Amino acid sequence: MKTKIRVLLSDSTNPWFNLATEDWIFRELDPHTHTLFLWQNDNTVVIGRHQNPWVECKVDKMEADGVFLARRQSGGGAVFHDLGNTNFTFLSSTDGYDQKANFSIITDALGSLGISAVQSGRNDILADGRKISGSAFKHTRERSFHHGTLLISADLGRLADYLNPHKKKLVSKGIKSVRSRVANLTEFRSDLTHETICTAVMESFFRFHGLRCEPEMLDDATLRRIPSLNEYYEQMADWDWRFGNTPDFTHHMEERFEWGGIDIHLDVHRGVVTDAKIFSDALDPAMITALTEALPDIRYRRSDVDAALLAVQDAMPERAAEIAEVRTWLTGMIG
16 A cells, blocks of 8 residues: 655644644544644643543642643643643554654654654653653554654743642542653754754654655634534533543541531542541531532532532521631632
8 A cells, every 4th residue: 555644733732722633633534644743732731541630730720820731532641731842643554553663753853953862661752861752652443643742942840830739638540640850852952943843853754754745734723624623622621521531539638627627538530529528526517517418419629619618608607607718728629
C-alpha cells in the first residue's frame, strides 16, 4: 500500500478544542494515513484518563487563576501546559505503527536545531540527562496513537503551583503522577519558538516518509464545519468528563470549632458524593444529622456543597452561625 501522510496544525490554544481534535483524529481519520498534529495549550493542567484531579491538582488555585483542567483519553500522569509547550500527536494504523520511528522524528528534528536528544525508557526524551519531552500512548485493534509534549520555554515554577496538591487526607484508587528532572529547550538554544519547533518536526516527518504535503490549519470555525468534532469538544469541556470520570475515592477531614469538633468522611463515585459520615462532640445532634443527610447525591465540588449546606443553614436558623462555619471550612477543603 502506498504511504500517505497528513499534517494538521491547531490555531487554537484551548485545551478542550485540541484534545477533542485528538479524539476526532484517532476515531475518525483514515488510520492508513500517517497523521501528524501539532498544537499548544494555554495555562492548562492535563490529567490522565484514570487520575483524580483533587489528588493531583490544587483545583481551587486553578479556578482562581483561570487555569483550564482537561482530562485526556490516554493514561499517564498530570502535566502543566502553557504557551512554552509544543504538543505533538502521531496517528497510524496499528499495523503501520512504529513508536521508535515517532521518537526518532522528534529527536531528529531537535538535532536539526543543534540539540542532542535521546529517547529514554518508554516515554521520555532527554537532553543533557534532563527530561524535555514525555509521551503517552493509546492503541486499538486498527489504530495507534502516540502523543507527547516538548518543553520549549515553559514556566516550570507554575508546574509546582498547580500540581503539588494541598495536604489532604484523601485516599484515591487513581494513578498518581511521578515527577522528573526537567529542562526547557531554550536552555540549549535560546531563540527557539513554537513555530521553529513545528517547522523542524514537520520537516523531519517529511524526511522520514519521503513525502511532503500541505499542512492544514484547524481553528474554532472547524467545529462548525465538522459536527462530530464539536461533539468531542463538548465532551472534553463537560464537568462530568473532567471531574466525574474520576476513580472512586474517600476524603477524610477534621476540624475543631469553639462549639465542638467535627470529623467528616465522604465517599465519592464518579465525582458524586455517595455516602457521608460525620462524627462530632457537638451538643446538638440534630445539626450533625442534618449536615450528614445533606451531602450524599451531590457533586463533589465547592458550589454544590455550599448550596447543600446553605439549605441546612436556612432550615436551622437557630444553628445558622455554626453551620456557616462548617460551610466555609468544608468548601475550602474541597477546593
